[in-house]
Amino acid sequence: MSSIEALYIFDEHNTPLLEHTYTGRPPAGSTLLPLYLAQPAPRPSLIYLPYTNPPTLLYSIIQDQLLFLCPSSTDTEPLQVLEFLHRVVDVLEDFLGAPLIASKIEAHYDVVAQLLSEMVDGGIIASTEPNALKDVVEAPSVLKSLLGGVGLPSSTPSSLSSSATPFSLGGRASPRLGPSPSTQAGSAVPWRRANVRHTSNEMYVDIVETLSVTLSPSGRPLSAIANGTVAFTAKVSGVPDLLLQLGCPGGVGNAIALPVFHPCVRLQRWRDRPGELSFVPPDGRFVLAGYEVDLLGPAALDSFSTSTTASSAPKLNLPAIVSVQTGLGPQASDVEVRLTLNPRFKGKSSSPLPSSTSSSFSGRGGLGKGLGGAGFGGPAQGTTSAPSIEEMVVHIPLPAGIKNVVDLRVPRGAGEAGYAPGDRAIEWRISSREIGILMANDRGTGAGATTTLRGTVVGQDDDNELEGSAGSVSLSSNTYDYADDQISSSYQASSDSLEKPKGSNGNGGAKKAFSKQMKVLMPSCATVSFSVKGWLPSGIKVESLMLDQKRSKGLGSGVSPYKGVKYLCVSKRGVECRC
Known part of the structure; x- marks a missing residue:
């Protein structure tokens, strides 16, 4: 069992x-912070500090520029901490x-202290x-906060106990502040609040x-x-019992790998029937599940080892791809980035918008308040x-x-x-x-819209090299002795070198060396977000x-919650093309 000794x-x-x-006598935060900052960036989430007393394992995460440190001097489970x-x-x-900012924690330190005390009891993770x-x-x-600032009780009347005696002039009786007895009893379901009530019952996926x-x-x-x-997102009264069915081509069990679930999910049902x-x-709102999907499939490795042609590679239907061509132009210093948009993702400009799911669901539209916030609604949905x-x-x-x-220019x-x-x-x-x-200018060719970006790369010492590659003339004070009959042959040799700049001697060698140096200055990839x-x-x-009406409690007969579903794909520099 992992022991949480302290939190900084x-x-x-x-x-x-x-x-x-929480427990023990861990090193102070003023001692651990310099040791953490002394580590070279990027700092790992687990650092061993052998010179502290006692030797300490330091766990850390960074959220919204706030640093969270948790020391442990005993054998613990790293993933649990x-x-x-x-x-x-x-x-x-x-x-x-x-987002979490320092002023919020400072302004509500009493709430933060209560939360940390409830989450860990004597070093053992509780709730x-x-x-x-x-x-x-x-x-x-x-x-x-306003009531507390003027000296009035900050608790609302609903939090007063029903058995509390009203205020009296004699001052013998006082109201009972804090949660009601029904709230203190807690819920039968650990992850759900007791006595949940909503005027409009809604469920969003x-x-x-x-x-x-x-x-x-290639x-x-x-x-x-x-x-x-x-x-x-569940905004349903009582204790609802739900069944969510997922599907995909080829079967959910064959596509999804490494699934993780919220504690509320019945794992046995998923094992017996993958996708339910x-x-x-x-x-x-909460995260119900997470998963990973290999889009290339299990046969991708075999295709890589048995065939080298691009046509035999697995096909991906991506919204956009990018390609980079380097070493263009007379000086081999131009770069061209070509972006191709998939015509399938044109969207639909007509109104009203159709539902994004089957007839059993309604489109989210302006009601959507699930993951992603207001970005899920709007006319461009x-x-x-x-x-x-x-x-x-496009990031280059x-x-x-x-x-x-x-x-640097784009159309x-x-x-x-x-x-x-x-x-x-x-x-x-x-x-x-x-x-x-x-997309509209694609004219229905089916190849997708294509646009390009082009620019010229300038290195640190390109000015001098550009002058040398252009055939600059240098004067020398040295004199040479030669015979008259050698004048015509030497003149002919010099004229041949000017007419053929790509030879092994003269300016051709300088250009070739210059192009090799430009390769070092060319970008090696481009990403699309x-x-x-x-x-x-x-x-x-x-x-x-x-919604299982028989197993659900407190919802009421005949109540049918509103249902909404949204799908979103995000690529944060996720599509990378190498060159």
């Missing part, structure tokens, strides 16, 4: 915000709001579910997949992984039948020896490319409106979401 929180300036000791730190971040974001913690710790609010693809210079996929997250998630959800690409960014890393990139209506001397990359941004214009609404690269979709 520091702000972005390495100023201590909180020190909470790191998971505890992530749970602390999730709980603080749930109570204080995201880390936000729903369960809300039953014993009162979340801060603006009204309570948001499936988000992060794409990571690597392409060879366009052959080397690796393609999609990491998925199933986010669920039976659970009693927490109240509010994509659907499964017509997915739409949001803003796209540059070597350290580049001094500048001049004559009109194809976004903007930005670079400043000293930057280590070129950023090419294309808005969703410009993507729609490029985008988001696509209404499409998942794995093909996973929600088949059904059912």
